[in-house]
Amino acid sequence: MYPRRNLISKSEKVTNAIKLLRSFGGRTSLVKFAKRFWGCSLPLAFPLIEELSHSDPRIRVSDGFIELVPLEKQNPKLSETSFVVLDIEATDPKFPPGRILEIGAYKVWKKNIIEEFHTLINPGFQIPTFIKGLTGISDGMVEKAPEFSQIVLQLLDFIDDAVLVAHNARFDIRFLNYEIGRIYEDYYLVNPQLCTVQLSRKLLPQLENHRLTTLAQHYSVKIKNLHRADQDAKATAEIFIYLLDELERRGIRDLEGIKKIKSSQDADAITAQKNQ
Numbered sequence: 001m002y003p004r005r006n007l008i009s010k011s012e013k014v015t016n017a018i019k020l021l022r023s024f025g026g027r028t029s030l031v032k033f034a035k036r037f038w039g040c041s042l043p044l045a046f047p048l049i050e051e052l053s054h055s056d057p058r059i060r061v062s063d064g065f066i067e068l069v070p071l072e073k074q075n076p077k078l079s080e081t082s083f084v085v086l087d088i089e090a091t092d093p094k095f096p097p098g099r100i101l102e103i104g105a106y107k108v109w110k111k112n113i114i115e116e117f118h119t120l121i122n123p124g125f126q127i128p129t130f131i132k133g134l135t136g137i138s139d140g141m142v143e144k145a146p147e148f149s150q151i152v153l154q155l156l157d158f159i160d161d162a163v164l165v166a167h168n169a170r171f172d173i174r175f176l177n178y179e180i181g182r183i184y185e186d187y188y189l190v191n192p193q194l195c196t197v198q199l200s201r202k203l204l205p206q207l208e209n210h211r212l213t214t215l216a217q218h219y220s221v222k223i224k225n226l227h228r229a230d231q232d233a234k235a236t237a238e239i240f241i242y243l244l245d246e247l248e249r250r251g252i253r254d255l256e257g258i259k260k261i262k263s264s265q266d267a268d269a270i271t272a273q274k275n276q
Contacts, residue, residue, distance in 0.1 A: 004156040005057045005071070007180065007187040014056045014186075018068065021059070027067035071161075071190055075256045078244060083108040083194075084162040085240055087233035088172050089135050091123050095178045099123035100148055101137055104233035105158060108165075111241050117158045118230040120145040135227045148179045159191060163255070167212050167236045169195035192255060196240055202261045203246045215239045 002009070009015075020037055021028065034045035053061045060069045073081075086105040092098030100121050107115040120137065122145040132138055166172040177188040200210045207214055216223050216235050219242045223235045252258060 001054045002057055003184050003187065004153065006156060006159060006161060006189055006191055007184060008058060008071070008190045009056045009186050010188060011055070011186040013052065014059070017052055018056075018058060021066065021068050027065055030061065030064055030066055033066045072192060073161075075254050077254050078247065078258075079110060079253065081255070082160070082162040083165050083240065084159050084191075085165040085233055085237035086172060086176075087166060087229045087236060088175055089131075089137065089227060089229045090175055091125075091127055091131055093171070095175060098175070099125075100175060100179050101127065101131070101135070101142065102229040103151075103155065104228070104230035105155070106233055106237040107158070107162065108237055108241060111244055113234075113237055113241075115158070116230075116234075117155065118233075119151055121151070122147050136225065137228075149183050152180065152183055159189070161191065163192045163194060164189070165194045165196060165236070165240050167196045167215075167232070167239075169193050169197075194240075194258065196236055196243065199243055199258070200239075203243060203250075212236065212239075 030049060031042045034040060034042045038045045049061060053059045058069055058071060060067050084105050084107050088100050089102040090098045090100050101123055102120050105117040106113050120142050122142045127139055164173060173193055180187055197210050200215055219239055221235050221238045223231055225231045
């Protein structure tokens with residue numbers, strides 16, 4: 001069975017099965033699918049079809065049919081969307097050899113932080129000297145900390161179906177998927193993603209740069225310990241709430257609207273059109 005509903009498989013078998021289902025319009029009979037996918041009768045293929053449906057939440061078998069299940073909500077409103085703002089610290093900016101050292105995450109709902117998740121992670125080897133100096137995290141601090149495999153399900157449950165938000169999201173989420181893939185081979189997070197670097201560049205082009213510290217100063221957000229995952233994630237969550245205000249001011253109220261913004265000027269143009 002797939003580990004959690006927010007993980008999907010990139011295995012060749014699942015990928016090919018989804019392509020075939022899409023060619024059928026997303027739904028077909030088990031008999032037809034068995035003949036096309038395996039070239040055999042349903043009695044022979046049924047155990048394989050069950051295994052397939054148990055390996056990915058996008059595939060469902062019901063009443064003699066196999067079908068694709070949409071996992072994402074259709075263009076949800078920002079006011080009705082749960083966000084998980086996260087940050088990670090790692091032993092190296094690249095993976096491998098880097099491993100996650102600390103995770104901080106905050107759940108945002110209706111512009112309020114409602115829940116938090118934080119843990120140090122034991123990477124299984126000594127922390128490089130540079131990373132110790134950058135983060136202040138010592139080998140002694142992680143000696144009795146859990147390994148990633150021991151907290152992964154708790155983290156996935158915390159994330160659930162939320163939109164993932166991070167400052168330089170590509171780094172954090174790729175690292176998370178790397179660690180997840182070490183435990184659940186070929187699986188990765190399906191959650192929609194937003195990057196506060198990219199979003200702030202579009203909404204606040206007047207700033208000198210869009211580093212976390214610059215945005216924090218712009219919005220008077222305090223960061224107690226820079227390069228600690230819990231503090232960076234909390235600061236990013238508070239900044240993101242201000243960015244949600246910016247989006248609302250411009251009349252942008254759904255995820256598709258965010259994707260369409262190219263710059264602050266474009267956002268203002270959208271607002272002007274809506275007010276005409």
